[in-house]
Amino acid sequence: MTSRASTKYTRNAIWFVAGGLLLFVWVIPLIWAVIVSLKSESEVLAYPPSIFFEPTLQNYRDALFGGVSILPSLGTSMIVSTATTVLTIVIAVPAAYAFARLNLRGKKWLGFYTLATQMVPPVGLVIPYFLILNKVGWLDSYQGMVTVYLTFSLPFAIWLLVSYMEDIPWEMEEAAFLDKANRFQTLWYVILPQVRGGIAVTVIFIFLNAWNEFLFAVQLGGNTVRPVTVAMYNFVSVEQTLWAKLSAAALVAMVPMIIIGIAAQKQIVKGLTVGAVKGGGRR
Amino acid sequence: MQLPPKVGIGRQRSGLFTGERGFALLMVSPGLLVLILTTTFPLAYLIWSSFQNINLAMPFLDGFAGLDNYRNMMSDGRYWHAQQLTAIYTISSVFLQIAIGLGLALLVMQIPAGQWLFRIMAILPIVLAPVVVGLFWRTLMLAPEFGIVDFIVRVLGFGSVNWLGSPTPALISVIIIHTWQWTPFAFLVLLASLASLPPDIYEAARIDKANAFQRFIHITLPLIRPAIIIVVIMRSMIALSAFAAIFAATGGGPGTASEILNLYAYKTSFVELNFGYGSALAVSLLIITLGVSGILFHLRTAKRN
Numbered sequence: 001m002t003s004r005a006s007t008k009y010t011r012n013a014i015w016f017v018a019g020g021l022l023l024f025v026w027v028i029p030l031i032w033a034v035i036v037s038l039k040s041e042s043e044v045l046a047y048p049p050s051i052f053f054e055p056t057l058q059n060y061r062d063a064l065f066g067g068v069s070i071l072p073s074l075g076t077s078m079i080v081s082t083a084t085t086v087l088t089i090v091i092a093v094p095a096a097y098a099f100a101r102l103n104l105r106g107k108k109w110l111g112f113y114t115l116a117t118q119m120v121p122p123v124g125l126v127i128p129y130f131l132i133l134n135k136v137g138w139l140d141s142y143q144g145m146v147t148v149y150l151t152f153s154l155p156f157a158i159w160l161l162v163s164y165m166e167d168i169p170w171e172m173e174e175a176a177f178l179d180k181a182n183r184f185q186t187l188w189y190v191i192l193p194q195v196r197g198g199i200a201v202t203v204i205f206i207f208l209n210a211w212n213e214f215l216f217a218v219q220l221g222g223n224t225v226r227p228v229t230v231a232m233y234n235f236v237s238v239e240q241t242l243w244a245k246l247s248a249a250a251l252v253a254m255v256p257m258i259i260i261g262i263a264a265q266k267q268i269v270k271g272l273t274v275g276a277v278k279g280g281g282r283r
Numbered sequence: 284m285q286l287p288p289k290v291g292i293g294r295q296r297s298g299l300f301t302g303e304r305g306f307a308l309l310m311v312s313p314g315l316l317v318l319i320l321t322t323t324f325p326l327a328y329l330i331w332s333s334f335q336n337i338n339l340a341m342p343f344l345d346g347f348a349g350l351d352n353y354r355n356m357m358s359d360g361r362y363w364h365a366q367q368l369t370a371i372y373t374i375s376s377v378f379l380q381i382a383i384g385l386g387l388a389l390l391v392m393q394i395p396a397g398q399w400l401f402r403i404m405a406i407l408p409i410v411l412a413p414v415v416v417g418l419f420w421r422t423l424m425l426a427p428e429f430g431i432v433d434f435i436v437r438v439l440g441f442g443s444v445n446w447l448g449s450p451t452p453a454l455i456s457v458i459i460i461h462t463w464q465w466t467p468f469a470f471l472v473l474l475a476s477l478a479s480l481p482p483d484i485y486e487a488a489r490i491d492k493a494n495a496f497q498r499f500i501h502i503t504l505p506l507i508r509p510a511i512i513i514v515v516i517m518r519s520m521i522a523l524s525a526f527a528a529i530f531a532a533t534g535g536g537p538g539t540a541s542e543i544l545n546l547y548a549y550k551t552s553f554v555e556l557n558f559g560y561g562s563a564l565a566v567s568l569l570i571i572t573l574g575v576s577g578i579l580f581h582l583r584t585a586k587r588n
């Protein structure tokens with residue numbers, strides 16, 4: 001009786017320590033950002049940092065509708081991320097199908113090539129892309145930005161989808177073959193429904209990575225194409241940083257990602273693990 | 284360099300239909316074509332430009348440079364410094380991520396219920412944009428006096444530290460920021476890996492009177508070693524290409540105190556407008572990245588056999 005009670009006590013203590021640690025270290029910056037975003041700029045610089053204050057939504061109003069509104073940038077990020085995601089899936093699904101299930105000469109080397117393209121550091125791409133897009137006149141254009149985003153989304157998508165497609169039992173394809181389905185029909189009616197989950201995971205990862213991208217966005221974008229990760233810099237300057245407005249803008253920009261993260265938590269963890277078990281994966 | 288054996292391509296039964304190579308080629312060619320155009324062509328361009336003088340500030344000097352950029356690199360103290368920082372940054376942040384992530388995963392494994400709560404909390408840093416993480420830490424966490432970390436350190440009586448404004452703390456800070464954002468990744472993958480282990484082997488060990496530490500060293504660790512190696516590979520690649528968080532937090536400064544190779548190549552190209560030399564720096568980073576991944580993949584295959 002006593003020993004069982006003390007085991008339970010130990011368990012609860014572990015619970016408490018682990019929970020406290022995780023909460024404190026990983027959630028506090030976000031919670032603090034929320035608190036700061038509800039303060040006035042002068043309240044932010046009170047010392048010691050205040051917990052009790054008159055909350056205001058002014059920062060959100062300024063970030064969204066003020067002089068340096070991030071609203072157009074949210075639209076830009078949406079367009080770029082969506083276009084990248086759609087284009088990537090359309091190109092990656094057939095390629096992954098061929099890699100995973102078709103009789104293809106040199107498959108091993110093509111697979112290795114795909115994996116290698118995924119490891120290229122972005123700074124090694126932003127330099128030539130700046131020079132190339134400058135020559136072509138595609139700097140600060142949607143087509144240029146989406147092209148550049150394909151460099152990280154496409155290899156990643158092919159790899160993730162290959163690992164999902166490999167898990168489909170061969171019998172299903174054999175059955176389709178016996179039913180005289182051609183290859184396209186097999187892909188469309190047999191394979192695709194089976195990898196819906198895998199495609200969903202891939203979509204989530206691509207969209208997240210595209211939305212959060214910064215290096216290409218800041219260097220290859222401009223006044224026409226300014227994703228929200230770049231627009232946030234409007235609130236940071238050498239002379240002063242508008243903490244409260246920055247926090248509000250950053251939170252607005254990150255809310256879609258946080259919602260996706262929490263809603264698709266299971267799929268994201270699965271995607272991370274599939275990548276980890278099979279190799280590859282940009283994040 | 285070898286493909287990891289578990290990857291699967293070319294390993295298993297080929298397709299049902301022989302003589303359908305044409306269809307396979309049709310499926311795979313758009314993807315390959317786009318990959319070649321979007322990644323390989325720019326890389327070839329990068330290598331070409333690393334043998335050129337391309338300086339947007341002094342375009343009249345542009346032209347073929349031969350090995351000049353690489354020769355300059357060898358005698359460039361700032362380059363070797365950046366390389367050293369890259370090594371410190373990558374090794375320490377990956378080590379910390381694995382150590383803390385594994386520790387937390389082992390801890391959370393002990394909790395009978397509510398693991399989903401921890402998984403949700405761990406997802407949060409992962410889905411944030413690195414540039415946002417850098418900005419949050421620069422202002423809300425590390426700013427002298429008003430940042431939480433500095434506030435706590437002051438309350439504890441250590442005095443205020445200029446975290447991002449003095450050399451050693453700045454380097455430590457960018458390592459901490461990276462570790463903060465990506466430890467949950469290691470945690471989640473290792474937690475999943477731990478959860479997939481069969482429970483009966485522990486029973487056998489318990490009957491043999493192995494204590495918790497022995498069980499960890501002799502049973503758990505060998506079983507999750509593949510997962511650990513994969514996390515090391517993935518995290519090393521990301522650490523080697525880390526940019527946005529450092530850019531937002533310190534910009535590589537103060538001076539060059541947190542300027543890893545990435546930032547040096549970036550600044551040389553886009554601030555000093557010396558694209559030729561910047562390209563050479565980026566090529567050296569590329570070689571380092573491929574070399575490290577080759578070694579790590581080799582390690583993985585060797586460990587498996």
